[in-house]
Amino acid sequence: MxxxxxxxxxxxxxxxxxxxxxxxxxxxxxxxxxxxxxxxxxxxxxxxxxxxxxxxxxxxxxxxxxxxxxxxxxxxxxxxxxxxxxxxxxxxxxxxxxxxxxxxxxxxxxxxxxxxxxxxxxxxxxxxxxxxxxxxxxxLRVTRQNGFKGALLGTGFPFKDQRHNDAYFAMFRELMKDTAGIRRAGSAALDLAWVACGRLDGFWEIGLMPWDLAAGVLLIQEAGGIVTDFENGDKFLETGNVLTANPRLHALMEEAIRPHVTDALRYTPPVSENPV
Structure with a gap:
């Protein structure tokens, strides 16, 4: 090692x-x-x-x-x-x-x-x-799930900062329509690890911190998954907004949530505010 x-x-x-x-x-x-x-x-x-x-x-x-x-x-x-x-x-x-x-x-x-x-x-x-x-x-490898039918997704509710509740629950409603289920277990680090090992097919959450994300992001990337922010970019550590799955399912999830991404969720803090 x-x-x-x-x-x-x-x-x-x-x-x-x-x-x-x-x-x-x-x-x-x-x-x-x-x-x-x-x-x-x-x-x-x-x-x-x-x-x-x-x-x-x-x-x-x-x-x-x-x-x-x-x-x-x-x-x-x-x-x-x-x-x-x-x-x-x-x-x-x-x-x-x-x-x-x-x-x-x-x-x-x-x-x-x-x-x-x-x-x-x-x-x-x-x-x-x-x-x-x-x-x-x-x-580890992420799953090969190529559509919403049969997919099991993970998420985290924005319970600390509820300004984005409307946007979040709109995403939730859109993603839950055709999936096998959505789980909210309360540990983002484990949620990400479970995407990497195939227990979850995908995951999204608003407003995480770098220490919630960093290790799990690398696990997923090294297991063949895609990790982005809500604008399909790589600013997830800065914005705290994360969307992840295998490449095919990620594209479908990104398309589903895109209409509900508000200007507030697109905001990237200036450098002085960024924790990393």
Missing amino acids: DPMLNIATRAARAAGDYIVRQLDRVDTLKITPKGRNDFVSEVDRKAEDEIVNILRKAYPTHGFLGEEGGRHGGPRAEYTWVIDPLDGTTNFLHGFPQFAVSIALLFKGKLECGVIYDPVRQELFTAKRGGGAALNSRR
């Missing part, structure tokens, strides 16, 4: 093992609201500390962008680790077993490697740019 991917795997497993050990004491955890329907627990913070300590020991000159710790280690660093220590915090706090650790590495702004670890199922998703994607060392 690539040395950087190996270190990321070690960090993800360490954080995941810590998270699972805390499941029996959820009712005693200190929980702090971060915003509307958005919470952080002491488990999130300690899991991120565990990850950063392992990565920093191996790569002291690298930068870090974490959901809880923000950016540190130098914004001009060629290498930046993008970390979500517990994607699916609300699920975790309710004992709903759908959450994961997500770690990705950017080199000069390009995704270099990614790890998503589901500590409940002990499933390790890994990807290396140009080296493919794997689940517990088994090579």
